[in-house]
Structures are given as C-alpha cells and as structure tokens.
Amino acid sequence: MRSIKAHIVVVVLVGLAVFLVSGSLLWLALGLPTALAPNTRLDVIKIALSVVAGVGGVVALVVAYRKQQISESAETRERVKVLNDRFASACTQIGHDRPTVRLAGVYAMASLADEWVEQRQVCIEVLCAYLRIPYEPALDSPWLHDEESEIRLSITRVISDHLRAGAPVSWQGHEFNLVRAVLRNADFAGIQVSGGRLFFSLAQFPGGRIAFDGMHVSGGEVWFGGASFSGASVNFDGAEFSGGRVRFEGAAFTGGEVSFRGARFTGGEVDLSAVSADHYTSPPVFDDGEKPGLLLPST
Incomplete structure (x- = not known):
C-alpha cells in the first residue's frame, strides 16, 4: 500500500512540474509584453507541447510498469500458494x-x-x-x-x-x-x-x-x-x-x-x-x- 501511495505522489509531483514548465513556456510564448516574431512564438509553443507530451509519456510508462509489477507480484503469490497447497497435500498422503x-x-x-x-x-x-x-x-x-x-x-x-x-x-x-x-x-x-x-x-x-x-x-x-x-x-x-x-x-x-x-x-x-x-x-x-x-x- 505504501508503495502505491509513493507512486501516486511521484506522478502528482511530475504532473505539477509539467504544468509549471509548460505554463511558463506558454506564458513566455503568449504573454510577454514584448512582442515575439510569429515564427519564434510558434516554436516556443511546439517546445511546450513536446515537453508536455514527453513527460506525459514518461508518466504513462511509470504507471504501466507499476501495474505490471503488481500483476507479476500477484501471480507469484498465487504460484507460491498453489505450491504450498500441493506440498501440504503430498505430506498428508505420505x-x-x-x-x-x-x-x-x-x-x-x-x-x-x-x-x-x-x-x-x-x-x-x-x-x-x-x-x-x-x-x-x-x-x-x-x-x-x-x-x-x-x-x-x-x-x-x-x-x-x-x-x-x-x-x-x-x-x-x-x-x-x-x-x-x-x-x-x-x-x-x-x-x-x-x-x-x-x-x-x-x-x-x-x-x-x-x-x-x-x-x-x-x-x-x-x-x-x-x-x-x-x-x-x-x-x-x-x-x-x-x-x-x-x-x-x-x-x-x-x-x-x-x-x-x-x-x-x-x-x-x-x-x-x-x-x-x-x-x-x-x-x-x-x-x-x-x-x-x-x-x-x-x-
């Protein structure tokens, strides 16, 4: 349970960081009092969106990896349970x-x-x-x-x-x-x-x-x-x-x-x-x- 909570906290912090970085870049692109050239503004927007997409992909991979770990752990526990049951059954037979x-x-x-x-x-x-x-x-x-x-x-x-x-x-x-x-x-x-x-x-x-x-x-x-x-x-x-x-x-x-x-x-x-x-x-x-x-x- 603690491990799951830790992963949630990490994901939230990463999401917050993504929000701050992307927001800063967008503000830089759209909200500066000094006008930027259209091409420059477009490039900044592309960078911000790329950062959002990249970090979002990392977050998705982290979540998927964690789900896989949970699944494999459950499978291992089930396998050990089955083997323990077989051991107990064999001992009873002997x-x-x-x-x-x-x-x-x-x-x-x-x-x-x-x-x-x-x-x-x-x-x-x-x-x-x-x-x-x-x-x-x-x-x-x-x-x-x-x-x-x-x-x-x-x-x-x-x-x-x-x-x-x-x-x-x-x-x-x-x-x-x-x-x-x-x-x-x-x-x-x-x-x-x-x-x-x-x-x-x-x-x-x-x-x-x-x-x-x-x-x-x-x-x-x-x-x-x-x-x-x-x-x-x-x-x-x-x-x-x-x-x-x-x-x-x-x-x-x-x-x-x-x-x-x-x-x-x-x-x-x-x-x-x-x-x-x-x-x-x-x-x-x-x-x-x-x-x-x-x-x-x-x-």
Missing part, C-alpha cells in the same frame, strides 16, 4: 494409513521437488524422513514384498533417478539425510555424486540387496559412519571413485556381503581405516591390485 495413498504421496512430493526449485531441499527432506521412520523388516521373507518395503524401495528409486546421469531434473548438490535409516532392498545403482552429501551414518542394512553398483563418486561426500552391515548383500561392483570422500568410520561389517568387485579407485578417498577389528568379521571384497585413495583397517 502420512496416510493406506499404502497406496502413501506411495502416491511419494511421487507427488518428487514431482513438486522437480518444479519448486526454491524448496526442493525441503521436499527431499520429507522423502528422506520417511526412510528414517523406525521400521522392522520381515527378515524371514527373502524378497520382502510387503507394502511398506515397496514404498521405501520406491523412495530410493526416486532419489536415484534424480542422481543418475541424464536425469531430466537433477538433484545433484543437495543433502540426503538417511541417518539411522533401516534399508533392505534399496536401489542406488548408477547414481552420480558430484556434489552435495549423502548420509547413511548409523543406517542398518539387515538383509536383502542394497545396490550401489555402477555409482560414480567424483565430488561431495558419502558417509557410512557407524552403519551396520549385518546381513544384506551390499553391492558396490563396478563403482568408480574419482573424487570426493566416502567414509566408513565406525561401521560394522558383521554379516552378509559387501562387494567392491570391479570397482575403480582413481582419486578421492574411500576410508575404512577406522573400522575396528571386532566389527570387521565379514570384510568387504575387493579385487587385487593397487587402489589409490582406498584406506583399509590396519591388520
């Missing part, structure tokens, strides 16, 4: 009792993250928060087809789809907080980590298959500090580590298999040096040969 509705909410939140760049991190945090909810998978089911696990697998696939090369909308550079998440049958195969941070600290991998095969870490950070690899088949086969940092500080390898077969270590740092011996009873499998940047526990 928290629904019915698994099919929760799954629909996952894809609705992912779609919103693609469109709402300013709040993309918030949308990502909602998806990651779902994976951090306490969960006890049915370890006696080898394929784990229960509905809850399918929802969690879908979330990891949504995240991975946005971190792979050629993704229509990339989520590179964002933070993915999966601290204390319980993951069984998660798909992170082929993801590209060139920036941002992925936290799997204190995560549990109690069974099933966790796919990191073909991933490429060229920057950013991936943390597995304190993670428990107790029964899952965790696959880093064919991965490439050319930059960034992958840390396993305090992780426990006590069951299942963690495989780095065919992985390439060309730079960066993959650090398992801080894993204690009593938590290293099922050590990861590596190919033979030199691996720059790979730090293993001392024996």
Whole structure:
C-alpha cells in the first residue's frame, strides 16, 4: 500500500512540474509584453507541447510498469500458494494409513521437488524422513514384498533417478539425510555424486540387496559412519571413485556381503581405516591390485 501511495505522489509531483514548465513556456510564448516574431512564438509553443507530451509519456510508462509489477507480484503469490497447497497435500498422503495413498504421496512430493526449485531441499527432506521412520523388516521373507518395503524401495528409486546421469531434473548438490535409516532392498545403482552429501551414518542394512553398483563418486561426500552391515548383500561392483570422500568410520561389517568387485579407485578417498577389528568379521571384497585413495583397517 505504501508503495502505491509513493507512486501516486511521484506522478502528482511530475504532473505539477509539467504544468509549471509548460505554463511558463506558454506564458513566455503568449504573454510577454514584448512582442515575439510569429515564427519564434510558434516554436516556443511546439517546445511546450513536446515537453508536455514527453513527460506525459514518461508518466504513462511509470504507471504501466507499476501495474505490471503488481500483476507479476500477484501471480507469484498465487504460484507460491498453489505450491504450498500441493506440498501440504503430498505430506498428508505420505502420512496416510493406506499404502497406496502413501506411495502416491511419494511421487507427488518428487514431482513438486522437480518444479519448486526454491524448496526442493525441503521436499527431499520429507522423502528422506520417511526412510528414517523406525521400521522392522520381515527378515524371514527373502524378497520382502510387503507394502511398506515397496514404498521405501520406491523412495530410493526416486532419489536415484534424480542422481543418475541424464536425469531430466537433477538433484545433484543437495543433502540426503538417511541417518539411522533401516534399508533392505534399496536401489542406488548408477547414481552420480558430484556434489552435495549423502548420509547413511548409523543406517542398518539387515538383509536383502542394497545396490550401489555402477555409482560414480567424483565430488561431495558419502558417509557410512557407524552403519551396520549385518546381513544384506551390499553391492558396490563396478563403482568408480574419482573424487570426493566416502567414509566408513565406525561401521560394522558383521554379516552378509559387501562387494567392491570391479570397482575403480582413481582419486578421492574411500576410508575404512577406522573400522575396528571386532566389527570387521565379514570384510568387504575387493579385487587385487593397487587402489589409490582406498584406506583399509590396519591388520
């Protein structure tokens, strides 16, 4: 409101100035006691009218610009309102009792993250928060087809789809907080980590298959500090580590298999040096040969 009033005051002052200038010129042209030549008087009148027309045009442009600003501001407010409504709706779906509705909410939140760049991190945090909810998978089911696990697998696939090369909308550079998440049958195969941070600290991998095969870490950070690899088949086969940092500080390898077969270590740092011996009873499998940047526990 103050901005509109300010513009009105400016327009009034400009109009007053136009009136005074044009009036003075007209008085000079028509009211001087000393007679002017007809041609001179005509020129002065033309100048006065030109000034009036020019300043009037400026005033019109100012008013039009202000109207455009008001219109664009209204459109922005409406867009943000729509996006907020979609966010609230997706959150409600994700928290629904019915698994099919929760799954629909996952894809609705992912779609919103693609469109709402300013709040993309918030949308990502909602998806990651779902994976951090306490969960006890049915370890006696080898394929784990229960509905809850399918929802969690879908979330990891949504995240991975946005971190792979050629993704229509990339989520590179964002933070993915999966601290204390319980993951069984998660798909992170082929993801590209060139920036941002992925936290799997204190995560549990109690069974099933966790796919990191073909991933490429060229920057950013991936943390597995304190993670428990107790029964899952965790696959880093064919991965490439050319930059960034992958840390396993305090992780426990006590069951299942963690495989780095065919992985390439060309730079960066993959650090398992801080894993204690009593938590290293099922050590990861590596190919033979030199691996720059790979730090293993001392024996």
